Amino acid sequence: MHESRVTHGPKIIAVANQKGGVGKTTTAINLAAALVEGGRKVLVVDLDPQGNASTGLGIQPSEREKTTYDLLLEKTPLQDVVVSTQIERLDIAPATTDLSSADIDMASNDRRSLLLRDALRHADVSALGYDQILIDCPPSLNLLTVNAMVAAHSVLVPLQSEFFALEGLSQLMLTVREVRQTANPGLRIEGVVLTMFDVRTNLAQQVEADARGALGDLVFQTRVPRNVRISEAPSFAQSVLDYDTTSKGSEAYRALAREMLDRGVAETV
Numbered sequence: 071m072h073e074s075r076v077t078h079g080p081k082i083i084a085v086a087n088q089k090g091g092v093g094k095t096t097t098a099i100n101l102a103a104a105l106v107e108g109g110r111k112v113l114v115v116d117l118d119p120q121g122n123a124s125t126g127l128g129i130q131p132s133e134r135e136k137t138t139y140d141l142l143l144e145k146t147p148l149q150d151v152v153v154s155t156q157i158e159r160l161d162i163a164p165a166t167t168d169l170s171s172a173d174i175d176m177a178s179n180d181r182r183s184l185l186l187r188d189a190l191r192h193a194d195v196s197a198l199g200y201d202q203i204l205i206d207c208p209p210s211l212n213l214l215t216v217n218a219m220v221a222a223h224s225v226l227v228p229l230q231s232e233f234f235a236l237e238g239l240s241q242l243m244l245t246v247r248e249v250r251q252t253a254n255p256g257l258r259i260e261g262v263v264l265t266m267f268d269v270r271t272n273l274a275q276q277v278e279a280d281a282r283g284a285l286g287d288l289v290f291q292t293r294v295p296r297n298v299r300i301s302e303a304p305s306f307a308q309s310v311l312d313y314d315t316t317s318k319g320s321e322a323y324r325a326l327a328r329e330m331l332d333r334g335v336a337e338t339v
């Protein structure tokens with residue numbers, strides 16, 4: 071028998087939706103925190119020039135010495151970019167506004183879609199011991215988001231329970247298919263999670279019915295409720311699980327983590 075050369079790196083999930091304000095960053099942070107609570111070691115990769123995930127996890131701009139810009143464009147190794155957070159076993163690769171020029175700066179590079187994959191699926195990454203990497207994508211289907219989808223094993227889509235929520239989804243799924251046909255044939259949909267869900271409104275119920283009708287089992291049973299504790303937590307540089315551990319928001323992200331780990335990844339779009 072010959073020695074296996076396969077390295078078992080972390081499972082990589084891109085949290086993506088080209089709409090802003092739908093709960094990508096909130097989901098990346100709190101799902102990460104829930105996975106950590108379950109005993110895993112997790113890295114959040116902040117791929118949004120706004121750096122909300124970095125701020126929300128308490129990393130001041132002055133502490134962002136090396137960033138995801140360096141990871142993509144300077145070939146800085148992941149271990150030199152990651153910083154630890156207040157939460158044990160949760161690290162972040164931070165972002166700054168530098169990243170806003172990344173699209174242009176990557177354009178002339180032949181490997182422009184593959185830069186994040188090169189960085190995250192590097193053999194050395196296994197040694198860092200992460201079980202899971204969550205990539206917080208920018209609100210756009212730009213080259214950064216494509217990099218995330220090329221690097222990832224799956225895409226997790228937060229869907230805000232509002233009118234027009236489903237409209238952008240077909241464009242997103244089209245991008246997933248394009249990435250599959252080119253750089254990343256193994257890319258799967260992890261699932262669609264309804265966010266800021268308000269059970270009392272007909273609209274939310276309607277969005278849920280439409281989403282389940284169109285996407286079936288791709289939609290997680292877990293719905294993340296609109297919960298003020300979730301929106302307050304980042305200003306204390308905490309996950310909602312630390313900020314108010316018994317809140318509805320905390321329970322929802324714990325349930326989402328459990329459901330995700332239990333059910334495995336859906337096959338098709």
Ligand code: ADP
Binds near residue numbers: 122
């Ligand atoms: P995105 O990263 O998609 O732009 P965010 O995660 O930053 O979206 O969320 C947008 C805003 O909505 C933020 O102010 C966040 O605190 C708030 N928010 C997100 N999810 C919830 C929720 N379940 N309940 C209440 N507020 C939420």
Ligand code: MG
Binds near residue numbers: 095118122206207
């Ligand atoms: Mg965000």
